[in-house]
Amino acid sequence: MTILDKIVARKKVEVAEAKIRVSLAELEGYPLFKRTCYSLQESAATAGRTGIIAEYKRASPSKGLINGTSTVQDVVKGYQDAGAIAISVLTDSDFFQGSLADLSAAREVLSIPLLRKEFIVDSYQIAEAKAYGADIILLIAACLSDEELTALAHYAKSLGLNILLEVHDEAELNRSLHLPVDAIGVNNRNLKDFVVTLDHSYSLVNKIPATVLKVSESGISDPKTIRELKEAGFQAFLIGENFMKTSDPAFAIQSFVKEI
Numbered sequence: 001m002t003i004l005d006k007i008v009a010r011k012k013v014e015v016a017e018a019k020i021r022v023s024l025a026e027l028e029g030y031p032l033f034k035r036t037c038y039s040l041q042e043s044a045a046t047a048g049r050t051g052i053i054a055e056y057k058r059a060s061p062s063k064g065l066i067n068g069t070s071t072v073q074d075v076v077k078g079y080q081d082a083g084a085i086a087i088s089v090l091t092d093s094d095f096f097q098g099s100l101a102d103l104s105a106a107r108e109v110l111s112i113p114l115l116r117k118e119f120i121v122d123s124y125q126i127a128e129a130k131a132y133g134a135d136i137i138l139l140i141a142a143c144l145s146d147e148e149l150t151a152l153a154h155y156a157k158s159l160g161l162n163i164l165l166e167v168h169d170e171a172e173l174n175r176s177l178h179l180p181v182d183a184i185g186v187n188n189r190n191l192k193d194f195v196v197t198l199d200h201s202y203s204l205v206n207k208i209p210a211t212v213l214k215v216s217e218s219g220i221s222d223p224k225t226i227r228e229l230k231e232a233g234f235q236a237f238l239i240g241e242n243f244m245k246t247s248d249p250a251f252a253i254q255s256f257v258k259e260i
């Protein structure tokens with residue numbers, strides 16, 4: 001069983017438990033559920049922004065604890081001030097030490113798009129994302145069948161959410177081309193064995209349609225890499241650990257963006 005299989009199995013249990021605690025009708029009554037989402041593509045096109053989707057990531061399966069001290073609001077506010085186009089907040093607790101409370105805390109201090117970084121296997125999690133203040137949801141092709149991808153994408157769009165569709169290879173990209181998504185991310189990390197290589201981004205960039213935002217995800221730690229990925233055609237860059245592994249992630253992103 002791969003780590004991705006374990007995460008997905010755990011998600012199905014969590015979702016079943018969450019549905020008992022809070023019904024869909026209750027989520028639909030949360031104040032944030034009715035808000036209009038910020039557009040990821042518009043944010044990326046705003047002058048002065050960097051293309052970086054900066055992630056609040058306390059821990060991960062591959063690295064264990066990354067940062068146990070920096071608070072979510074301080075970090076995401078710093079990311080926004082440094083010119084991030086969007087903020088990613090992990091909401092998985094068992095593998096990443098995140099929570100929905102982190103997501104809503106981030107919403108309180110942000111005026112740019114907010115991504116619920118989660119392993120979505122059920123439309124209930126999309127309703128939760130909206131209810132807790134997200135503008136963007138992640139759909140991971142490796143976790144979902146064609147039917148599930150289609151149903152989840154259409155439900156997210158019906159709530160006015162942006163969709164970041166994540167792929168790892170050409171087969172996953174081809175399965176996703178018909179979906180109504182705003183961005184396609186190439187994950188440089190193989191979620192089954194943790195191997196990270198930018199070769200995935202370079203081999204897929206020209207196969208991603210020009211109508212969606214092209215995002216390179218994971219393993220980015222050098223401003224030179226951003227310049228090279230931009231040259232190849234990427235418009236956005238999802239970065240977590242490189243900032244979060246420092247004692248001051250807000251300072252780390254400020255120094256980083258000066259060099260891109």
Ligand SMILES: O=C(O)c1ccccc1NCC(=O)[C@H](O)[C@H](O)COP(=O)(O)O
Nearest residue numbers: 060061062191217218219220239240241
């Ligand atoms: O980060 C992991 O170890 C991981 C393991 C299994 C599934 C997903 C995982 N990470 C999620 C992500 O996609 C990253 O948090 C994100 O792309 C940022 O990556 P990085 O800049 O390398 O922290």
